[in-house]
Amino acid sequence: MVLSCQNVNKAFHEKQVFRNCSFHIEDYEKAAVVGINGAGKTTLLRIIVGELEADSGQVVFGKDKSFGYLPQNAEVDSEHTIYDELLEVKRDVIALEERIRQCELEMKHVEGEALAALMEQYALYTHQFELADGYSYRSEIVGVLKGLGFTEEEFSKKACTLSGGQKTRVALGKLLLDKPDLIILDEPTNHLDMSSIAWLENYLLNYKGAVLIVSHDRYFLDKIATKIIELDGTEVSVFSGNYSDYAVKKEQVRAARWNAYMNQQQEIRHQEAVIEKLRSFNREKSIRRAESREKMLQKIEVLDKPVETRADMRMELHPRIMSGNDVLDVENLAKAFGPERLFEGLSFSIKRGEHVAVIGDNGTGKTTILKIINGLVEQDAGNIRLGTKVHIGYYDQEHHVLHPDKTLFEEISDEYPALTNTEIRNVLAAFLFTGDDVFKQIKMLSGGERGRVSLAKLMLSEANFLILDEPTNHLDIMSKEILEDAINSYSGTVLYVSHDRYFINRTASRILELCNGGFTGYLGNYDYYLEKKAENTVLSSGTGGAFPPAAGGIKSEASSAASSSLKQDWQSQKEAQAALRKKENALKRCEEQIERLETRSQEIDAEMLRPEVCTDVARLQALAREKEQVEEELLLKMEEWESLSD
Template sequence: MILNISNLSKSYVGQSVLKEVSFHLEEKEKAAIVGINGSGKTTLLRCILGIEEADEGGIAFSKDKKMAYLAQQHADMEQEDEEYESLSGGQKTKKRLEEILMEKPDLLILDEPTNHLDIGSIQWLEKVLKRYDGAVLLVSHDRYFLDKIVTKVIDLERGKARMYLGNYTAYAEKKKMIREAERKAYENQQAEIKHQEAVIEKLKQFNREKSIKRAESREKLLSKVERLEQPEDLQNEMRLLFMPREASGNDVLIAKDLGKSFDGKRLFSHGTFSIQRGEHVAVIGDNGTGKTTLLKILNGLIQADEGEFRLGSKVKIAYYDQEHAVLHMEKTLFNEIQDTYPDMNNTRVRNVLAAFLFTGDDVYKKVGDLSGGERGRVSLAKLMLSDANFLILDEPTNHLDIQGKEVLEEAIRNYEGTVLYVSHDRYFINQTATRIMELFSNRFDNYIGNYDYYLEKKEDVRSYGDSLQKDTVQNTWVDPEELKKAQEKEAAKQDWASQKEFAAKKRKWETSLKKAEEEIARLEEKITELSTAMEEVGSDAGRLMELHKEQEAAEASLQEQYAIWEESSLALEELEEG
């Protein structure tokens, strides 16, 4: 064991932040601290690092071991250090981590290490941490990153900690099951308590000595029941629902030969693609490839150098800008909403803001005084109220905690309109995208699927590069030799529904074939046994007749199974041939 936290408690101005937090970390173990914004994650890290002093409890760190810390904002970097002056946030993270690892610490503590990193840099960090021989304790909202790195999760909720073994996905599933079990246990206990109270009241109403004694006995037993705490409904959970006012036409966006350069650098060219109603398209690529620029072109904020695009019939766009340029910094939250939607009365404005966690006097804060996460919630509120049928989102998960991301994911999955977004959040992409469009080598490569599908196919696409033949409808790159076969099968397998139907049919016929083969073997064995029995029965005519009838029935069943076997075999062959 390299680190042991025992009953750690910490309060600020009488408000408890950490309550008897306990967990441990083994040598070489990699663990994450997770929780909503304000749950005490940073406070816990500061106590472990000795920056803050705990009110109660103990922190034991193994003697002769070294601890290192990578801060979220790189506060330990000197402003005047010329080495860092020209570096981006991502480059600073990489450089600082490389310097720390050279010191070979036994415990590495990281606070939001994937902030400011593009997907390529995050993958680099994953490889580094997987190879790293020491223990890691990190805070991160990047769930895909956590799935790749950690084997233990410490969940902070309402000041208390609960430890889960496994990666983030395993933790999320277990926590959901535990929360549901706790809710059911509480509801069942409450129902039983109400039942007992009703029985006691009834017994007392009888007003007889025996019934009163029985009531007193039940009251005594009820008073000894250990009452379960009511699971708190999470008051700090956004309520988000996207609902288009009207449906767009089938063709939502058609772009042809779009090109853009900045300061002599070519971002992309010959950008030809289309987006259909109901698609959820994620735009990915390294920093500086032009993802945000593409969204700004489609929103009419800047002009393309070449090419053109057009929107389809009845398309209404709503744009989420990661810089929140659509917000007015001088306005209060209340006025920001009411001025945009003047038909909304005061109560409705307050209710909308409350759904995004702004209550009481919070609504009179100025937008300019809000944190990045708070501005993001205001932008999402305006997005929800827009009734648009085409959402264009630039890094919508930035500054959201894990819970906020999950709420946004659910809203997008349930959205009946069309979505085009830029994101480096791979878990979010996996949950919401039906198609990936990657900006790579100044071109657009399409993958019909989620992020995991993209990972599976990208090396094939990139290794062929310009030698691949282009599908001009979706600008998807494919092997020329496979193109003809793919086109022939496209009608049957063009979307997830047809693939699902194909798999279901295949399973059906495979099951039928297997059952027929098993039944044929059983019947053939039975017929052999009956033949042997008939030879041995002797002169018992009655028994001989019984065996003969059984054999006839078995022969008839055998012929039926042969027919089923033949039908199943042919059906499977036809399916495989497409």
């Protein structure tokens, strides 16, 4: 056991955050804390690491267990370079290396017993150095830095000159290199691009320790988590499995609670009707029976009505008019900032009804493309043509479309003067702004609250072409799901930039990957994109060549074989993929059965050698027969494995 929380309670100013919070984390377990914004996820982590004191309850770490904590927006601010800052984590290993070098120097000048003692000390130091992975610590640092998105040219930058997001990545790198028994991360993916998130997933999956994560990245949680700790209201519940498993079980729990509540309400109404009927008989016996039923009814522990969390925020997207079939055409677009060229010769088109996601590493120019289309940034070259009757609705991740000094009410009323006061309040209430909240200034709102105001304006725009820049940033999981449902039911056209892979998977019909200054197109969602990338990697490695770099415009994928596969019928592709997965699963099961049979064969051999068995003829014969059966079955399974492998 690494960590145990037992009946932990916390309240702020009489507002209960959570009550009787209990869970434990075992060695090597990967657990995630989920809940809506304000549920107390960060508060729970701060109590665990000792930054906050619980009102009651216990937080207990296992004996000799260490932990490392990365809060949101953690920063490293020093005069060290990025590389040297991570090198500090390996200070003990470096000191050990220096002692080894010192021993090697001293060996040249001693002999006899002194040399023997020095050799013994040298052997001890060398062994400790090997256990600490001393021979690979520098390559490990380079691997972590590159995995977190730093280039070798950036290794020599001083930490104090970095942006806030880069400083957070340095802090994350130091924590990963420290390798505590329990890594505690609060929103670790906020400042990472998609390739860095994928690297972090693999790192944590293979991490030889336990992990506790707070994250709204559902794709990340699907890959990492083996346990979900949910904060809902003041209740804390624990679910085994990843996020998708949790979502299914949560819906089952919600349905069971709702059914129990409705059944109880129906039973109460039934009993009240019976009591009323018995009283209406106006007989002593019937009245006594009515009173008896009343007493039984009063003893019932009435269930609270389940709270429908997703019913709070309401969002519907409807275009006022339909656009033409050609929504957007971009030809030979180019943009550079000083000597840094982002892209050139970029060409693509979007048709009515498409939901197109733009993905790529940080700094490749994704947001710049959206700003150029919206006329907020001037392109260096190229043409942009909007189709007939196209009306754009723009969601800006930095919320520059909001006016910081205006109140929420003014922000809506100034933009849409035809709305009445009641209509404005109803719209804001749909996005969880009620009462005096509507008179708050925009600049006083949190990132998530500003996101909800921008979504409210987007809904009111009645646009038929939505351009969204990181629309899920600062939204909790429930709000993301509501936005996903709204986009999926939207009849207009959508172009968006996002690093939320779960969101892309649910809403995209086409993906444009921006890489090396050009687009590569994929006709499907994020899972399909990953499948095609994997196929392209196999194709390129099979021919001995590297995957061709992307040039200007939308290009075919990797090779003529990949291009022709895009033209195949979508259904036949999915059927072929399903058949392949079925074979892979059968192969995996066969391997597991072989391993089980081999283990049993070895157990029989060991048992037959035991002294008390050697003298028991009947037992020996039974074991020999079982051994023969196991070997026959093992032979069949191996033949099956061979067939499946082919």
